[in-house]
Structures are given as structure tokens and as C-alpha cells.
Amino acid sequence: MSASTAVEAPLEQTDTRRWIALAVIVLAQFMVVLDVAIVNVALPSIKTDLNFSEQNLQWVITAYSILFGGVLLLGGRLADILGRRKLFIAGIALFTVSSLLDGLAWSEGSLIAFRALQGLGAALVSPAALSILTTTFAEGRERNRALGIWGAVSGSGAAAGVLLGGALTSAFSWSWIFFVNVPVGLLVLVLSPLLLRESRADLADRHFDVSGAAAITGGLMLLVYSLTRATTHGWGSGSTIVLLAASAALIVGFLVIELRSRAPLLPLGIFRLRTLSGSNVTGLLLAAALFSQFFLLTLYMQQVLHYSALKTGVAYVGITLTIIIVSAVAQALVTRIGVRPLLPIGMALAAVALVLYARLPVHGHYFT
Known part of the structure; x- marks a missing residue:
């Protein structure tokens, strides 16, 4: 999404139609965020059924996350130039088809490939x-x-994902955590042409910057792959060093491309703004902590404490309700006292929780 979007006049629609349109796009966003976390509870079942190795299991989540994050900026540029409704519908169609393929996956490689497509x-x-x-x-x-509303739904999607994932895996099988997206995606596809208006940004330069998107996506994928290999091949092995060097080269290449591009996906000058830089670093750290805890806690509860998928999902109810309730309270507090007093408190609480997680015993219990 370009900076020019913010100054465009909103499209004329009736009040009811606009809020129904919001419900459609929020539903789509909820589905997108949900799928980052819904897989976690099903990982042990997926590992057994598709014969995943311990090292490659994380790619069920990582393949989705890297393509999502790596192409996100390019997706915004494409929407501005080609049309937002058009790209939204194309994205939903691709997401829905790949969700179906995820559920039909027959091997380790096929599921990872379909998750990347998703x-x-x-x-x-x-x-x-x-x-x-x-x-x-x-x-x-x-x-x-x-x-x-958008922020609340996005924030609760990840937390709700682990609960829904546990219920679906226990009631049916792990495939249904992906199949559940199909009817929702079809509903959004039917309603979008009826409720959403087409719009484009008035850009002076219609450059896509595909090379920048390819460089950062490839660099992140190589980085994760090299870190995964290092646990088995060693940090000092030649292959690990070469992969890390290639990853660093691609990421540096991305920065060079953005500095030279006439229409960069990521104008690096924006990071001179301290508030923007600080909020992005905070968001990065928080997301890393949140999503890694879902991955590790799920394996801990199912493989160490021997919880069922359903019990694991229910165990996340505390996190889910806390996020939903506190996000609503925080929204009101931000309006009254601003962001700066609240961010340190939230990060401090998250840090304390991570320290407590690190002390989890082998024979632990839910409340101890």
C-alpha cells in the first residue's frame, strides 16, 4: 500500500454497505492471521502422518510466514497499481485453492510447497x-x-488459531485445519465483487520492484534454512557458512536495490523517524515471541506432557481471552494516555512470561 492511499477520498457507499464490506475484508484478514497459528496444535499429528523430521517440521509454519512477510510489500504495490479489489480477489482465490491442497498434501515436500503458496x-x-x-x-x-476492529481481529486471530486447531484435529484430522478455509474463502469470493469497490493509487511511477521482493524473500528463506541445518551440521561447517553468507548477500542486496530504485518497496529513509523505527522493532520482537511460543509450547504439551490436540487447544484459552480483553482495554488507554507509557509495560510483561516459560519442568502441570 503506497503512502498516497491515505489522502485518497473514500468511495461513496451507503453506511450499511460499508460496514458489511468491512466485515468481508476483516473475515479475510482473520483467516490469513489464523493460518499462521492454527497449524501449531496439529504439528505432532502432521509429523506422524507425513513422516516429517524434527528439523523440517518448523517449515510447515516458516514457509507460510516467509512468503507472507517477504511478498507483503510487493503485494501492496501490486494492489495500488493493478487495483485493490482485483488483487484482493486474486489473493483470496489463491489462498483458498492452496488451503485445499494443504489438506490433500501427501508428503513432507508437498505440504511445505503448498504452505508457501498459501x-x-x-x-x-x-x-x-x-x-x-x-x-x-x-x-x-x-x-x-x-x-x-481490524486490529482486534488481527490480534485475536493467532490466539484463536491454536484453540480452533486443537478442536478440528481432535474431532476430524489435521487436514481439516486447512479445509475449514475453503468455505470461508468461497464466501468471501462471492461477496467481494458485490460489496467492494475497485480503486487504485494515483502513482507517478508504476514500477513493481520485483527484484527487491525476490532478494528479501530469498534472503530470509536461506537464513532460516541455514539456521535449521546448523543444528545438525554444525555452525562451523562449510555448508552452513556458505548458506549464511549467501543469505547475508541477498539481504544486503535488497538494501542496495531499495536505495537505488526509483520507486522502492521500502523507502529506507522512513527509518529516520524514531517512532516508526521503535514501533517496528517492538512489533518484530513481540511477533517473534508470540509465534515461537505457540510452536514450542505445543510440542511441550503434546510430546512432554502428553496432552491431546483438543486439550492443548483448550490450554491456550487463557492466552486467547487475555489478548482479546487486554487489546480492547489497551485501545481505550492509548486514546487517553498515548502509546509511550503502555509499550514498556507490555514488553516487560512479555519478557517476564518468556523467562517463566524457560523454566518449565519436564513433569509440569497447567497452573505450575
């Missing part, structure tokens, strides 16, 4: 959906309210 679909959906929101609601109270 992440690509998510990277097209998310920026297009947010752009549609900002062009549908006028700046001010209504847009703030719509963005608050």
Missing part, C-alpha cells in the same frame, strides 16, 4: 484489504473505529 496468497490479500478499508472509510472517527 503464504503468497496471504501476502496479496492483507495489504489490498487494508487499502480497501482506508479508501472506504473517511479519515476520523469512522476510520479509527474500522481500524480498531
Whole structure:
């Protein structure tokens, strides 16, 4: 999504139609965020059925996340140039088809490939959906309210994913954590042409910067792959060093491409803004802690404490409810006292929780 989006006039729609349109794009965003976490509880079942190795199991999550994050900026640019509704629909179609393929996966490699394809679909959906929101609601109270709903749904999607994943895996099988997306995706596909208006950004330069997106995505994938290999081949092995060097070269190459591009995906000058840089670092650390805890705690509960998939999902209810309730309270507090006093408190609480997680015993219990 380009910077010009914020100044575009919202499209004229009836009040009811606009809020129904919001429900459609929020549903799509919930599905996208949900799929980052819903897989966690099903990992032990997936590992057994598809004969995953311990090292490769993380790629079920990582393949989705890297393609999602790596192509996200390019997805925003494509939406601005080609049309936001058009890209939103294309992304939902790709996401829905790949979800079906995920559930039908027959091997380790096929599931990882289909998850990567699903992440690509998510990277097209998310920026297009947010752009549609900002062009549908006028700046001010209504847009703030719509963005608050968007943020609450996005924040609760990951927490709800582990609960839903446990229920579906126990009731049916791990395939259903992917099949559940199909009817939702089809519903969004049917409603989108009826409720969403097409819009484009008025850009002076229509450059896509595909090379930048390819460099950062490839660099991140090589980085994760090299870190995974290092646990078995050693940090000092030639292959590990070569892979880490190649990853660093691609990431540096991305920075060089962005500095030289006439229309960069990521204008590096924006990081001179301390507030923006600080909030992005905070978001990175928080997301890393949140999603890694889902991965590790699920394996701990199912492989060490021998919880069933359903019991593991229910065990996450505390986190789910806390995120939903506190996010609503935090939204009100931010309006009154600002962001700066709240961020350190939230990060400090997260740090204390991570320290406590690190002390989990082999023979632990839910409340101890």
C-alpha cells in the first residue's frame, strides 16, 4: 500500500454497505492471521502422518510466514497499481485453492510447497484489504473505529488459531485445519465483487520492484534454512557458512536495490523517524515471541506432557481471552494516555512470561 492511499477520498457507499464490506475484508484478514497459528496444535499429528523430521517440521509454519512477510510489500504495490479489489480477489482465490491442497498434501515436500503458496496468497490479500478499508472509510472517527476492529481481529486471530486447531484435529484430522478455509474463502469470493469497490493509487511511477521482493524473500528463506541445518551440521561447517553468507548477500542486496530504485518497496529513509523505527522493532520482537511460543509450547504439551490436540487447544484459552480483553482495554488507554507509557509495560510483561516459560519442568502441570 503506497503512502498516497491515505489522502485518497473514500468511495461513496451507503453506511450499511460499508460496514458489511468491512466485515468481508476483516473475515479475510482473520483467516490469513489464523493460518499462521492454527497449524501449531496439529504439528505432532502432521509429523506422524507425513513422516516429517524434527528439523523440517518448523517449515510447515516458516514457509507460510516467509512468503507472507517477504511478498507483503510487493503485494501492496501490486494492489495500488493493478487495483485493490482485483488483487484482493486474486489473493483470496489463491489462498483458498492452496488451503485445499494443504489438506490433500501427501508428503513432507508437498505440504511445505503448498504452505508457501498459501503464504503468497496471504501476502496479496492483507495489504489490498487494508487499502480497501482506508479508501472506504473517511479519515476520523469512522476510520479509527474500522481500524480498531481490524486490529482486534488481527490480534485475536493467532490466539484463536491454536484453540480452533486443537478442536478440528481432535474431532476430524489435521487436514481439516486447512479445509475449514475453503468455505470461508468461497464466501468471501462471492461477496467481494458485490460489496467492494475497485480503486487504485494515483502513482507517478508504476514500477513493481520485483527484484527487491525476490532478494528479501530469498534472503530470509536461506537464513532460516541455514539456521535449521546448523543444528545438525554444525555452525562451523562449510555448508552452513556458505548458506549464511549467501543469505547475508541477498539481504544486503535488497538494501542496495531499495536505495537505488526509483520507486522502492521500502523507502529506507522512513527509518529516520524514531517512532516508526521503535514501533517496528517492538512489533518484530513481540511477533517473534508470540509465534515461537505457540510452536514450542505445543510440542511441550503434546510430546512432554502428553496432552491431546483438543486439550492443548483448550490450554491456550487463557492466552486467547487475555489478548482479546487486554487489546480492547489497551485501545481505550492509548486514546487517553498515548502509546509511550503502555509499550514498556507490555514488553516487560512479555519478557517476564518468556523467562517463566524457560523454566518449565519436564513433569509440569497447567497452573505450575
